Amino acid sequence: MKITRFKVNPFEEMCYILWHEDEKDAYIVDPGMMYDAEREMVDKFITDHKLNVKKVLVTHMHVDHVASATWAAKHYGASIDASKNDEFMGKSLNVQAQMFGLNITVDDITINSYLQDGDKLELNGETIEVMETPGHSKGSLSFYSKESESIIVGDLVFNGSIGRTDLLGGDYDELISAVKGKILPLPADTIICPGHGNITTVKDEKNNNPFLA
Numbered sequence: 001m002k003i004t005r006f007k008v009n010p011f012e013e014m015c016y017i018l019w020h021e022d023e024k025d026a027y028i029v030d031p032g033m034m035y036d037a038e039r040e041m042v043d044k045f046i047t048d049h050k051l052n053v054k055k056v057l058v059t060h061m062h063v064d065h066v067a068s069a070t071w072a073a074k075h076y077g078a079s080i081d082a083s084k085n086d087e088f089m090g091k092s093l094n095v096q097a098q099m100f101g102l103n104i105t106v107d108d109i110t111i112n113s114y115l116q117d118g119d120k121l122e123l124n125g126e127t128i129e130v131m132e133t134p135g136h137s138k139g140s141l142s143f144y145s146k147e148s149e150s151i152i153v154g155d156l157v158f159n160g161s162i163g164r165t166d167l168l169g170g171d172y173d174e175l176i177s178a179v180k181g182k183i184l185p186l187p188a189d190t191i192i193c194p195g196h197g198n199i200t201t202v203k204d205e206k207n208n209n210p211f212l213a
């Protein structure tokens with residue numbers, strides 16, 4: 001599986017495309033694009049590689065991660081898969097946008113398929129495991145591919161840092177136990193793909209992340 005990422009919007013959110021060179025199915029994780037030029041950039045990649053976008057996966061329903069979720073679902077005929085625990089936040093995206101001083105209008109999100117801990121998605125013959133990793137929000141999810149030795153974690157943990165827990169549904173203890181209970185036990189070389197900033201590895205965070213000492 002190939003993982004391609006695009007940095008979008010004023011929050012420098014990372015939108016991930018999961019895809020395969022020969023098999024052409026794709027998932028988009030966290031389409032946070034807020035402007036036409038950003039949507040065109042992502043769409044050009046998808047069109048150039050002739051990808052069939054099957055799903056929009058959501059790590060959590062903050063506006064910087066999902067501003068174009070409904071657009072992507074409609075544009076590609078894809079389903080939106082997310083946690084029921086974050087569903088209410090997908091109905092308050094314009095309030096979130098205002099709170100952050102953004103001058104954009106965002107479509108509310110209708111989840112087509114609820115994801116739960118242990119769910120297994122299949123993309124081009126590869127298994128992607130859904131993990132519930134709350135703490136940044138109640139319904140925060142991570143997406144793990146053992147075969148590709150990669151996990152997309154949203155705003156749970158970053159290179160040398162952790163996600164905020166002061167927003168709605170945030171909980172510091174839950175976040176720390178999600179990272180320690182679910183992320184750190186993964187194989188040491190697993191690549192962590194966070195919602196902002198550089199990629200890192202399980203080993204690096206175990207050894208260097210001051211919040212996990």
Ligand SMILES: [Zn+2]
Nearest residue numbers: 060062136155
């Ligand atoms: Zn967030």
